[in-house]
Amino acid sequence: MPLRSRGYAAASSDEPQFINLVQKSSFLNRDGDAIFQDPEFSRISSKETKNVNYYTAVNDALATALETDESAILFGEDVAFGGVFRCSMGLESRFGKDRVFNTPLSEQGLVGFGIGVAAQGATAIAEIQFADYVFPAFDQIVNEAAKYRYRSGNQFHCGGLTIRMPGMAVGHGGHYHSQSPEAFFAHVPGLKFVVPRSPAQAKGLLLAAIRDPNPVIVMEPKILYRAATEDVPVADYTLPLGKAAVLQEGRDMTIVGWGSQLYTLEEAVRRAEAKWPDRSFELIDLRSILPWDADTVIRSVNKTGRLLIAHEAPLTSGFGAEIAATVSEACLLKLEAPVARVTGFDTPFPLIHEKFYVPSIVRCLDKMEALFNY
């Protein structure tokens, strides 16, 4: 594997620029109403679409939530001005300062506040500015939000709470603008956790999260906010939580990822198809980390006999470990090779060595080869 030093600043690399992968991705709908052939979208009655980027789709979902639910409020650091990534642009002026507002810089406080709002039956949509800053609120999420219903015997809950947070690598984010903390939350019964891969997915999953009667965390891959653009249904719609999406069907290997990692995996699959023309690959977007769609993954691995999981978070106790354990249990006799993982290393997210740290195309391809050669 070519672990040559590549310029941090100059960013020269054998790997194509991420933005180019997104721009040519077949996962993004560029054919207007073609998206309605997808069964998850086919039940939407209005066939109107609009070409928007990821942050605009998030904005659209938030506006829809505020419009259709008068108890809904939106808050977080700098949210009134649109937020760091412009996701809430224009919503303060449209829905008023009492529904869309800035909170003080206080993650533990603002999440706790949101739990209280939701405990009154209202819809609380909180933004954590970066997923890296969710940790001051960890106690509120894990001990308060997730267990409110259970510990009160269903008398109280904060099901109306949704927490949005931009996560994952962005190219040069360093230690505290890059992390993928999904595995921490996957360990917490009572929560749901989703990672939308594209604008149309973001709109539908975010609306589903807001309307789901449980506290849900939505991690939005920040690198996609501007990079990913597609034709998104204009109507109000939701997509199912807890369900994976099969992006490409295949016979010889199952590949599972989520968020922005999927675009890297898509290119890895393209190259694998060129390299092994007689092989085909099944690519799955897990979408929901909690609850996760074990059925879809197991069904796929029982067919292909090989599984590769890729995620940016470190290997040890990353969510890939859970998938691997489940699949080993359910598919043992069908497996042609041990379940493989390509992940971040067991190091803090590095500043200048990000390119080596994230599961690159080359690293994924190497692993695919190892799976075939096992």
Place this chain on the structure above:
Amino acid sequence: MFALRPVRLAAQGVPVASRRVMRAGLATEATSKTGDNEEFTFELGPDSFLTHNCDMPALTTTATRGELLDMYRTMSQIRRLETVSDQLYKSKLIRGFCHLSTGQEAVAAGMEAECNEGDAIITAYRCHGFTLTRGQSAMSILAELMGRKDGCSHGKGGSMHMFGKNFFGGNGIVGAQVPLGAGIAFAQKYGGNPNHNMTFALYGDGAANQGQVFEAYNMAKLWNLPVMFVCENNKYGMGTSAHRAAASTKYYTRGDYISGLKINGMDVLAVREATRYSRQWTRELMGPLVLEMATYRYGGHSMSDPGTSYRSREEIAHMRSTKDPINGLRKRLLEANVIDEEGIKAIDRAVRVEIDEAAKQAKASPEPDLKELWTDIYVKGTEPKTVKGCEPFDIHHY
């Protein structure tokens, strides 16, 4: 109970000469011929301080020529350092997140003027100035900004994570450094603290709203720790102006049971006087203080923020033209005949040359070796046997 009369402390603190040693390598020639020890007296503006349950610091202050020129030079160095960082960022040699302190130089320079080497400082991510005043070279700061091997964190920390002797960083998580400050001060006190060292825990007006700041206040007062909670109030936390985020913007009173001072943080002499006052406070075992430095950042929050959408250009221009800490001190020095125009220009020139030279050296420094990806996670020899990647050859064996 709060009757502290700060005494004139001219003889206290570390002699100027030894403070200089910390900034070894920086130009000092411009001053040597003019009689460094001649003393000058200045009147601070009547609105230099506001108090919360304590006496007002002195409004007359004296300083030697050496001290004054030191402060001037330090502020100029910080400003030039930030200007060069801005240029390096624009030429893409610095990537990612980078926060400049242009406009806020008087805080770092004024505090350093009364700091001992044994005093501890911990701050947030707007840390380049403090890294310099705490003795790291401009070269190592610029190298760190570019993620180079000779950076003060060996290229592994970047803009937000710089460290030095008794400088505990450079911290990216807003507010997290404040309770650390209380702990650092506890350790100082626990060690007997013969030199009356103290800790300065800095945070912004935005950070002042984090719960752990108040948790730290309580511990510090409960255990009477020599920690100064220094709130750098630059009026904005990212795009949110202070009054939109805080029920009370009197940050110096927000310690409630901890006395506080609000200081004109655009006047380096006022900052220095307040620092001196706080040393006396801790000497008398009065525990913590909250020091609110009223200051202003000229640029945006970070490099991706033009800084003009939530405040007017006029406001920025007004602060620059009437409150600038460097111009303010320059004017004082010229009026009091501490130095003449020529002398000031010589310092400015020397600073420019020095920082530009540092940038050149920093650019020549290589990126850290890839093996550094695996180091510093655990103490050498105590790590798990391996750090895992996904390939047989990705697994790093210690």
